[in-house]
Amino acid sequence: MTRASSEGALLLRGGRILDPSSNVDEVGDVLLSNGVVEAIGRIGEVRRDGDELHTIDCAGRVVSPGFVDVHCHLREPGREEVETIATGARAAAAGGFTAVCAMPNTDPVTDNQAAVGFIISQARLAGASRVYPIGAISIGEKGETLAEFGEMVGAGAVAVSDDGKPVVSAQLMRTALEYARTFGIPVADHCEEPTLAAGGAMNEGIMSARLGLRGIPAEAEEIMAIRDMLLARLTGGHIHLCHMSTKGSVELIRWGKERGINVTAEVCPHHLSLTEEAVDGYDTNAKMNPPLRTLADVEALQQAVRDGTIDVIATDHAPHHYDEKEREFADAPNGIVGLETALAVNLTWLVHSGIIGLPLLVERMACAPARLFKLPGGTLRKGALADVTVFDPDASWTVDPARFRSKGRNTPYTGQTLRGLVDLTVVGGRIIHQRQS
Amino acid sequence: MIEPLGKDLLGLEPLSGDQIRLILDTAEPFKEISERAIKKVPTLRGSTIVNLFFEASTRTRVSFEFAEKRLSADTVNVASSGSSVSKGETLVDTARNLEAMRIDMVVIRHGASGAAQFLAERIESNVINAGDGTHEHPTQGLLDLLTLRDHFKRLAGLKICICGDVLHSRVARSNIWGLQKMGAEVAVCGPRSLLPNAIDDFGVTVFNRIEDAIQWADALNVLRLQLERMQAGYIPSLREYNRVFGISSERLDRAPKDLLILHPGPMNRGVEIDSDVADGPHSVILNQVTNGVAVRMAVLYLLAGGKPELAEAAKSGGR
Numbered sequence: 001m002t003r004a005s006s007e008g009a010l011l012l013r014g015g016r017i018l019d020p021s022s023n024v025d026e027v028g029d030v031l032l033s034n035g036v037v038e039a040i041g042r043i044g045e046v047r048r049d050g051d052e053l054h055t056i057d058c059a060g061r062v063v064s065p066g067f068v069d070v071h072c073h074l075r076e077p078g079r080e081e082v083e084t085i086a087t088g089a090r091a092a093a094a095g096g097f098t099a100v101c102a103m104p105n106t107d108p109v110t111d112n113q114a115a116v117g118f119i120i121s122q123a124r125l126a127g128a129s130r131v132y133p134i135g136a137i138s139i140g141e142k143g144e145t146l147a148e149f150g151e152m153v154g155a156g157a158v159a160v161s162d163d164g165k166p167v168v169s170a171q172l173m174r175t176a177l178e179y180a181r182t183f184g185i186p187v188a189d190h191c192e193e194p195t196l197a198a199g200g201a202m203n204e205g206i207m208s209a210r211l212g213l214r215g216i217p218a219e220a221e222e223i224m225a226i227r228d229m230l231l232a233r234l235t236g237g238h239i240h241l242c243h244m245s246t247k248g249s250v251e252l253i254r255w256g257k258e259r260g261i262n263v264t265a266e267v268c269p270h271h272l273s274l275t276e277e278a279v280d281g282y283d284t285n286a287k288m289n290p291p292l293r294t295l296a297d298v299e300a301l302q303q304a305v306r307d308g309t310i311d312v313i314a315t316d317h318a319p320h321h322y323d324e325k326e327r328e329f330a331d332a333p334n335g336i337v338g339l340e341t342a343l344a345v346n347l348t349w350l351v352h353s354g355i356i357g358l359p360l361l362v363e364r365m366a367c368a369p370a371r372l373f374k375l376p377g378g379t380l381r382k383g384a385l386a387d388v389t390v391f392d393p394d395a396s397w398t399v400d401p402a403r404f405r406s407k408g409r410n411t412p413y414t415g416q417t418l419r420g421l422v423d424l425t426v427v428g429g430r431i432i433h434q435r436q437s
Numbered sequence: 438m439i440e441p442l443g444k445d446l447l448g449l450e451p452l453s454g455d456q457i458r459l460i461l462d463t464a465e466p467f468k469e470i471s472e473r474a475i476k477k478v479p480t481l482r483g484s485t486i487v488n489l490f491f492e493a494s495t496r497t498r499v500s501f502e503f504a505e506k507r508l509s510a511d512t513v514n515v516a517s518s519g520s521s522v523s524k525g526e527t528l529v530d531t532a533r534n535l536e537a538m539r540i541d542m543v544v545i546r547h548g549a550s551g552a553a554q555f556l557a558e559r560i561e562s563n564v565i566n567a568g569d570g571t572h573e574h575p576t577q578g579l580l581d582l583l584t585l586r587d588h589f590k591r592l593a594g595l596k597i598c599i600c601g602d603v604l605h606s607r608v609a610r611s612n613i614w615g616l617q618k619m620g621a622e623v624a625v626c627g628p629r630s631l632l633p634n635a636i637d638d639f640g641v642t643v644f645n646r647i648e649d650a651i652q653w654a655d656a657l658n659v660l661r662l663q664l665e666r667m668q669a670g671y672i673p674s675l676r677e678y679n680r681v682f683g684i685s686s687e688r689l690d691r692a693p694k695d696l697l698i699l700h701p702g703p704m705n706r707g708v709e710i711d712s713d714v715a716d717g718p719h720s721v722i723l724n725q726v727t728n729g730v731a732v733r734m735a736v737l738y739l740l741a742g743g744k745p746e747l748a749e750a751a752k753s754g755g756r
Contacts, residue, residue, distance in 0.1 A: 209633035210450065212550035212572030212607060217634070282551030326529055328549035330570070 008052035009033035010429055014043050015058030015390060019065055020363040021371075021379035030063055032386035035428040040380060058390050061423055064362045065378050066098025066387035068369040071163070071188070071242055071266060071314035072339065074100075074131070076122060077115075078107025083319040083407045085119060088339070089128035091317070091406035093433035095339040096422035098387035099130035099370070099377055100317075104141070105164035111136035113151035120156045128432050129425070130387070132158040132375060137176045137187065143168050146175060153183045158373050161188035163242060166224055168194055173228060177237025186240040186264065186373060191224035191249070192216075192290070201330045203276045203291040211279065213329060218246035218297070221290055225249045229256040229263050240372065241265040243316050245290035247300035254309045264372050266314040267301050269338060269345035270412065274298070278412055284325040284332035285412045288318070302355050305364055312369040313361075315342045319408025337401075337408035345413065347393055347420035358393060386429035395421040442739050445557040445564040448573035449611045454618040459745055461583050464728070464735035466749045470507055471730055480751045481510040481741055484541045488514045489531070490567070491547040496702055496726065497567050497577070501544050504733035510541075528552060529559055536560045542740065545569070550607075563740040571605045576736060577701050578611030580729040582619060584721050585656060587728070588697055593620030598650040600682065601660035601709050602631040604671075608701045612658055613639055626650040627660075627682060630671045647682050651689060656697035659684050662709045675708050685711045695719055702726070 012030040017040060019025075029046040031039040039046045074088035083091075085102070092100045102119055104110030110119065116133045123131035135152035139145045141162045149160055160180055167173045167189060180187045197220040202208050204215025225241055229252065232239035241253065244265050256263045270288065275295050278286035286292055304310040318335025325332050346365065350356050356364075366389070370378025377387040398417045401409035425433035439455045449457065470476055486505050490498055498514065505512045528547075535543060542563040545553050550570030557564035568574040586592050597616050603609040603625050616623045617640065624642035625632060626649075636643055644650040650657070662678060672678050689696055698710075698720045706712045715722060735748070743751060 204634060206635040206638040209635045209639070210610070212570050212610060214571075215634075282554055323527070323529075327527055328547070328555060329551045330549050 008054055009038070009048055010426065010431070011046065011048070011053055011055040012058045012063050012388065012390060013055050015061045015063035017063045017380065018359055018362050019380040020359045021065065021367040022381050024380065025359055030380065030388065032388065032426065032429040036386050037380050037382055037384045039382065056424060061390050061392050062358060063388060063390050065366040065370070065380050066389045066425065066427065067096045067343070067365045068375060068378055069097050069100040069315050069317070069339065069342070070312060070369045070373050072100045072102060072317035073105065073319070073335070074102045075319060076106065077118065081407070082321050085122040085131055086126035086128070087405060087407050088317070089123060089126040089131055091337070091339040091404060092129035093425045094405045094422065095341070096343050096389040096391055096425055097129050097339060098389065098425060098427045099132060099375060100339070101132045101134050101158060101373065103161060103163040104134055104136040109136050109141050110134070111139050111141070111147040113148065113155040116152045116155040116157045129427060132156070132373070134159045134161050134163070134188065136160065137162045137167055138172060141165050143172060146172070146179060149179055149183055149185070153185060157185070158375060159186045159188050159240065161190070161242070163188060163190045166190050166192040166194055170227060170231065174231050174235060177231055177235040177239060181235065181237040184374065186238040188240040188242050189224065189228050190242050191221045191228065193220045193223045196220040196223070200291070201287065202279050203293050205276060205294060207276045207279060211282065216289070216291055218248050218293065221246055222248040222252060226252050229253070229261050232263055233259070233261045236262060238262045238264070243268050243271065243290055243314070244301065244310060245271045245293050245297060247297045250300045250304040250309055253304070257309065264311045265309070266312045267305060267310045268314060268316045269342045270336060272298060272301055272305065272313070273345050273349040274412060282329040283412065284327070284329055285336060285410050285414070287329065287332055287334055288316070288336055289334040302350060305350065306356050306360065311364070311372060313342070313346060313364045314369070315339055317406070319406055320410050322409055325410050336410050336412060337404065337406050339406060340404050341399060341411060341413050341418065343391060343422060344397070344418035344420040348418045351393065352419055386426060388426040389422060390424035391420060391422045393420050395419065397421055444740070445553070446575055446736055446740060447553050447557060447564070447566045449575045449578045449615040449618070450573065452618065454620070457579070457582065457615055457618055460579055460732065460735050460739060461586060463739055463745045463748045464583055464731040466752055467734040467738070468728070468731040470734070470752055471727070476507050477509060478507065478752050479509045480738060480743070481505070481508040484510040484741060485539070486510045486512045486542045486544065486737070487535055487540050488512060489535070489543055489545045490514070490516045491552070492568070494546050494568070497546065500726070500729040501567060501733050503730050504737055507730070508734055508737055510737070528555060532556050532559045536562065542737070565736060565740065568607050570607065572607050573611045574607040575611050576729065576733050577608050578615040579736070580725055580732045581612055581658060581699055581701070582615050583728045583732055584699060584725045585697070587724065588721060589655065592616065595621040596624070596653055596655045597621050597658060598624040598626050598644065598654040599658045599660065600626045600647065600650065600684065601662050602666055603627055603636065603660070604631045604633050605663070605666070606660050609660060613641060624650060624653060628672055628678070631666065647684070648688060648691070651692045651696065654696060656699060657684060658699040658701070659710050661701065661703060662705055679708050683709060683711060684714050686713045686717065689714060689719070697721055699725055
């Protein structure tokens with residue numbers, strides 16, 4: 001990290017400025033000062049007198065609003081050997097994320113205002129990407145008693161979720177949607193019908209049958225996705241469907257949106273790029289929940305990102321200690337790290353493959369997540385927070401988990417050559433990550 | 438030229454038909470050793486083999502142990518109930534400790550699918566899968582193939598129906614792959630709640646009625662139905678299972694031809710198979726057990742680098 005520009009102004013010179021939130025796509029200069037976007041203009045036309053001006057050449061690079069991840073697991077408090085808020089926030093910075101939302105399934109669970117405050121203070125100490133806490137829906141994520149949304153929002157929580165676990169009780173979900181509406185926050189649900197998914201280790205299909213692993217059918221997700229949408233229709237609350245993984249879910253969300261239901265949905269880079277084939281050989285780094293599905297699901301999700309059925313791409317960054325993954329497949333924990341590979345995976349499988357253009361990727365990774373979760377950032381409009389990401393969409397690199405800033409090394413992309421590298425991550429006008437050349 | 442088997446035997450799915458035939462052909466000369474008064478040849482003298490059983494097993498463990506001892510290997514049995522997790526030591530630590538003792542082969546039985554491959558990827562010793570979760574049990578599949586071939590003198594074109602709990606059966610998977618690679622036609626028959634949802638993608642025929650399977654098949658491989666399946670709610674009762682799917686002599690009497698009856702054991706008499714069938718003239722259940730030793734000797738011999746064409750000579754001397 002460099003603090004060189006923390007006091008003075010920062011000029012990002014000659015990059016392709018891409019900000020779908022203000023329909024900007026042009027080569028030019030971006031001037032950041034006093035923690036906000038001060039001006040955008042043609043090359044050489046943005047000037048500033050007085051204060052020291054730190055100029056960074058961005059020719060050939062994309063300058064976009066900083067990426068916002070609405071779904072990650074930072075493990076602190078409780079599993080600091082796996083990740084801390086500081087290491088997670090630095091991994092986020094390295095991945096081009098200027099803000100991340102931390103899921104509450106920590107130990108103890110983030111289900112009260114003090115726990116929310118702890119995350120915010122740890123994030124401030126870390127001084128990397130912004131970290132916005134997500135509070136639990138129910139006390140202890142036990143699915144029984146509603147947590148105190150009002151106080152958590154007061155302390156800085158931006159949404160509620162029992163992520164990692166589904167909200168089994170439809171009545172509790174109904175109440176959560178109603179109560180959350182009072183405070184204007186989304187309810188993010190991990191859609192999984194628990195009796196259908198019980199004991200499952202991967203997608204149910206020919207691969208699970210071959211490998212002799214218990215499968216999780218697509219319907220386990222879809223049943224809860226449609227239940228949640230119907231409850232959102234009933235209550236007018238905002239349901240945000242986490243990590244959608246199936247073609248059927250896409251069709252259901254489309255159905256819900258056509259009817260004006262207040263539903264938004266996210267998808268993870270791994271569900272846009274990998275199939276259950278990655279599990280062959282019992283690779284525990286291909287084990288996550290929801291599981292990797294089939295090619296038809298991947299293609300449906302890619303199209304959903306394109307047509308807007310899916311609003312945002314979120315990482316579900318889930319670090320685990322290496323020896324937790326170094327075991328029998330059925331016993332290994334779910335989840336992979338994602339903050340430092342998300343941009344390159346998305347560029348490689350969505351943009352360079354011709355499915356979407358760069359502006360739409362920026363919309364799904366930066367603008368839409370900030371807008372839906374009502375976070376500052378996600379735009380380069382004059383006066384907006386100076387949260388900016390500069391990246392090279394074409395640069396090739398080979399994934400080497402040993403170089404991650406995250407403590408987690410659990411990635412299925414090890415050794416793969418991907419395209420897209422983050423050059424610079426700026427939060428509040430301050431450089432928090434700069435690529436070593 | 439047949440591809441060598443490689444370092445390990447993890448399943449029949451990765452093997453070619455030629456490789457399976459090689460194992461079966463190699464087993465033929467080893468059958469005779471078990472018929473001798475002195476049932477021992479020096480083929481694997483000096484080799485150290487660990488039988489690592491994380492699940493209770495009598496038949497498979499004893500069969501492997503006889504195969505090893507009749508080839509003069511030094512063997513150690515390590516039995517551990519429960520999973521490696523409940524044992525406290527991880528499977529990878531177990532593997533590293535075994536490797537440090539400079540062993541030559543590990544025979545592993547484990548409750549987790551993929552455990553044998555997991556071990557094989559982490560140690561240099563040969564690994565033989567003696568059953569991993571609900572994945573594969575390749576030596577059982579091979580001994581079933583050998584028993585069928587003994588009787589019919591061929592495998593190509595045979596119609597074999599696997600009956601019962603295919604969903605949870607590693608024996609079923611090894612049989613499906615092995616039989617298909619040898620050119621047999623495979624069917625399955627059982628309640629749909631005990632068949633994988635993706636069973637159609639296996640290229641097998643599915644019979645809902647055992648009567649139809651009996652009309653079709655040359656042989657039935659009858660799987661054990663475990664009591665836990667009823668407790669977990671996959672079927673309403675063992676009694677009804679026997680009434681609807683049980684292999685009885687009444688049902689077999691209506692077959693157009695004599696059916697060969699196989700069962701991997703241990704049997705639940707009166708559930709999936711009636712005693713008069715199990716003990717009847719068409720049962721080759723004990724032949725399977727006898728063949729198990731020969732097949733396992735062949736696998737041990739081949740993985741140790743033995744030349745198939747020298748298997749006959751190996752009975753009397755060196756490798």
